[in-house]
Every structure is written in C-alpha cells, then in structure tokens.
Amino acid sequence: MTLFRENYKDYQVGSPKLTIAEILEQFTEGDIPVRFSAYDGSVAGDPDSAYGLNLLTPRGTTYIATAPGDLGMARAYVSGDLEIVGAHPGDPYDVLRMLGDDLHFKRPSARTLAAITRSLGWELLRPIAPPPQESLPRWRRIAEGLRHSKTRDADSIHHHYDVSNTFYEYVLGESMTYTCAAYPTEDATLEEAQENKYRLVFEKLRLKEGDRLLDIGCGWGSMVRYAARRGVRVIGATLSAEQAEWAQRAIEAEGLGHLAEVRHSDYRDIAETGFDAVSSIGLTEHIGVANYPAYFGFIASKLRPGGLVLNHCITRPDNRSAARAGGFIDRYVFPDGELTGSGRIITEMQDIGLEVRHEENLREHYALTLRDWCRNLVDNWDACVAEVGEGTARVWGLYMAGSRLGFERNVVQLHQVLAVKPDGNRSHLPLRPWWNG
Structure with a gap:
C-alpha cells in the first residue's frame, strides 16, 4: 500500500489501464505455469495447463493487493474469491507444487507500480475486513494477554483445536491423532502409522505396567489410552475443552478410567510429580522459543531421577531462522506458533540438566501423514463443509497441502528428542537404543 502511494504520482494520465491479467504478468518473471483468468475477462498463463486460477471478484483483488504474499492469496482463496481449477479444495497439493516450482515473482519498476495503482484505483487498494476464519494480528492479541501467558495460550489453542470434534474425526480418521505418524512402510495405512508412532514413543520411554506417564498437550488422548491399555497410569493435559471432553469419553468407553484421565488444564498447572516418563507430542510448537528453559525445567521437575522425556515437535532445518510463522499460518492455523531447529531444543534440554540420549528426524513421515489427512478431507469434503463451513474446510486443505510440500522440501522437519x-x-x-525403530 505504501509502495503504491509513493509511486502514484509517476503514472501518465493518458496511458491505458492495465487488465488484472496484465498486472499479474508485471509481478511475474518468466512464464506463468497455470491458466489464469479474472473477473474483468482478462487471461494469462499457459492455456494448456491442467491447473488454473480464477480471480472471481474485485474483493479478491483487494485481499491480494493489500496483503501481498501468502496471507493475501489465502484470504482470497478462503473467502471463495480465488478459485483453483483442476485441484480439489481439500487437497490442492499438485497445483501448489507447480506454483512453487515454476512461478517466480519480481518487483516491478516504480513507473509500472504507478500504472498498476491507476488501473486498480484507490477503492480496490483500501484494506477491508479479512475472512472470519482469520485470527487477530499479533499486535492486537495483546488484549488477550502477553504472548504465551496462560490466557493467551488458551485462546490460541481454542482457535485451532476447538473447531469441531466431528470435523477432526473426518480428517484424522480412527486414530484421532493430530501429530506426525511413523510409517513402517510407505504404503502403510494412516491408522497403522499412528499406532506405530505411539508404539515407538512407548518403547523409547521404556514404559511398563505400573509406571506413571504424564502426557502434556495430549490432544484427544490417543497416547494416554495407548499407554493405559498396557497398564501404565497416565495423566493427560490439554488446553482444548473439546479435546478433553472427547478424550475422557473415550477413556471411559474403553474401561480405562482407573488408569487414565485427561484434564482440561494448562500443563503448568499439573501438581503431581515423580513420573517415570513425560511425553510431549506436538506441544513445543505452541509454547514459544523464549519459554524453552522454563518448559524443559518444568518437565525435569516432574520426572523422578532416571525418568525419561520424549519431545516430538516440528522444527526448522537450521537454528538461525526466525521463529515466528508466516502470515497465513499465524493468522489462520497456529496463532503465536514458533519453530526453531532441533539444535536449539537439544541445547535447552541439556542446559537445564537433562541428558539427551537420542534424536531423529521424521520429516518424510510427516509428509506422508499430511498426504493421508488430505485424502480424508477430500473423501469427506461434503460432510466437512456441512460441519464447519467451506471457508474453514478450505483453510485446512490449503494448510495441509502446503505443509506437505514444506516437509518434502526440507523447509520444516519433525524431530523426536529423547532425554x-x-x-x-x-x-x-x-x-x-533398546526400541524397535
């Protein structure tokens, strides 16, 4: 927006206006690999491509122009103003891969930006309210509490996880597990891979009948129930009220109530100590990198001497990148989420006195997991849309397909660290190592 203002004075009053397709071409370098069409009748790109992008409304133009990058495109797509042709909205993986490989952007000249400004007009360049699925920006979330305070963490978890248990049942399948699976083979089913993940965690933690396990960030309680079925006494904690309710019902249905419970609780409010093991599966992404010392210190305080902790979380491929997520992920998926490299995680664990014994990267497994979640979303698309609305369903298809690409391309990783x-x-x-990998 500021850039357009700065160059507005440079345009030539008598010059013809650019079409939407011509504006797109000014921002791209080389060929556009997909078919593009806009509401003004203009077209660009490869007419023979299997995939297309249709910009359907002026509102979509405003979203893209006022929030350049992934956030603006996401707003237009989630709102239904941008249509992907040739790919199911539950799994736009193929078209995202093509765009990522073959679509390259550039910065137009000042004169060209002025012409674009004139062509669009100020009405289309005024920011408008985003789709309702979008969370507040970071600077406005301060009203909900300081970042990673108990109140603000609860709000962030609510935004993502309290969507609908029924929706998650459709997408996650029977395992109701929203973390990376561990595939024994590439053609294993999602349920087999999730069961294998819990077996791997169970064996790494050397759990046995009569032991005590604390599972923090337990989700719908799948690890809790897996361990309880084998005679382990388990406490699970989740900030999601809907997860806790679902998990406790599942525990009672299996007759595991004498061994297991899931609490609607911040992990910091767990008072019990002396656990034989702590599992943290998919929670570290939510707590904030600056809070790692306190987080791992808390875990250490809950373990008996000789107790084990397994930390399973998404990581960056290095320890230098910014921790904060991009605009789309931060506003639509994981508000306040932060990622760092496995080296930072290991360092923080060591610095509070834990002895790291093993780590491994399961990033390819997460790509397979996301592939299977997208398949479930496609197979249950109509039911998912009926449950949460098309906009929210589109958020999930876009997020999961894009994340699959990220894991395949080593943009993100998934590390298990045992200490x-x-x-x-x-x-x-x-x-x-004593477990069966």
Missing part, C-alpha cells in the same frame, strides 16, 4: 533426568551420574539405561 533422561540423571540419577547422580547414572542414567540407568542400556548401552544402546
């Missing part, structure tokens, strides 16, 4: 709380100088562990 022990030393008992003096003793770890009480076997000399080599």
